[in-house]
Amino acid sequence: MARRILLTGATGFVGTYLTPLLRRQGFAVDAVGRAETGPLGPETDWRPFLHSDTDGIIHLAGRAHVMREEAADTDAAYDQVNRGATLSLAEQAMQAGIRRFVYVSSVKAMGEQGLDLHPSMRPVPTDPYGRSKLAAEEALRALAPALNTVVLRPPLVYGPGVKANFLALMNAVNKGLPLPFGMVRNRRSLISLRNLSDALIHALDCPPGVYCPTDPEPISTPALVRGIGKAMGTNPMLLPVPVWMLKTLGAVLGRKSAIDRLTGDLTFTGWPPGWSPPQTAREGFAEVAAWYLAEYRT
Secondary structure (H helix, E strand, C coil), X not given: CCCEEEXXXXXXXXXXXXXXXXXXXXXXXXXXXXXXXXXXXXXXXXXXXXXXXXXXXXXXCCCCCCCXXXXXXXXXXXXXXXXXHHHHHHHHHHHCCCCEEEEECXXXXXXXXXXXXXXXXXXXXXXXXXXXXXXXXXXXXXXCCCCEEEEECCCEEECCCCCHHHHHHHHHHHHCCCECCCCCCCCECEEEHHHHHHHHHHHCCCCCXXXXXXXXXXXXXXXXXXXXXXXXXCCCCECXXXXXXXXXXXXXXXXXXXXXXXXXXXXXXXXXXXXXXXXXXXXXXXXXXXXXXXHCCC
16 A cells, blocks of 8 residues: 655745655655645644555645745744744644654755765754744654654755755856856855655665765865756856955855855765765756756746
C-alpha cells in the first residue's frame, strides 16, 4: 500500500515541484496549500488533513523571506506563521498518532557568512525570518521523542519557477548586461529544486536531526553566472570590478546586503545521513535554463 504523506505549502515554489515527484515515486500525497488552510498561525486547524493512515508530514508552508518587508512588527509576523503554525501542526499531528515530521527551515537560521558551517554550530540568525525558523526548530525539538523530527536547512534554492534575485540574475544574463563580478573569489552553497526534493523524500526515513543538504560543490558568483550563461546559450560579460568598489557602491545605493551575498562566502556541511545529491550543478542550471527560455524568452 502506498505511504500517505501530508505535504503543506504544496502550491509554492518547492511544493509544485515536489508533489509530482512524490507521486511518481509511489507516495499517496495529500497536497495542501493556502487555499485549503487559509491564513496560517497558531490557531490553524490542521485536523481535516491528518488521517489515521498518514505516515508522515513534509512541512513547507510558511512566511517566506521577502526583500521589502511591510509588516509593522516583522518578528511577530514571521513568528506567528513560521513558529506558531508549525508548532500547531506538530501538536495536532501527535494527537492524530503521526510520529514523522520533516520541517523545511533555512540556512538563515544559522547565519549569513562563513565557510563550512555545520548544524552542530551555535546558530546566529540575523533577521526576523531566520529567528522565526530557528524558533520553530526549537519548538519541534521540545516535542521529542514523541515526535521524530528531521529539520532541513537548505541554502538558496534554484529551479523551475525561481523568483527574486536568482531570476533577476537570469534576466541580466539573458539580456547580455555586463555584470561586475569578474574579480569576485567567493564560495557559496546552493541547492537545486531536484536535489532539495530528493533530500526531503530521503528525510522521511532518515534519523531525526538537523541537516544541511546542498548541491555537490560550492560555487563562486562568476562561476554561477557562467554556468547560467552556458545553459542559456549565451556568453556573459563579467567586468573586473574590485570587490571593495562593489561594497562601496552597494552601501551608497542601499544594496549592501545583496552585494554581501554576491561577494561573500557562505558554505555548509552536514548532509542527511545516507543522502547525496543526484543532480550536478550543471544539470540543475540546464533544468532552470530550459524553464526560463520556455517561459520568458520570445
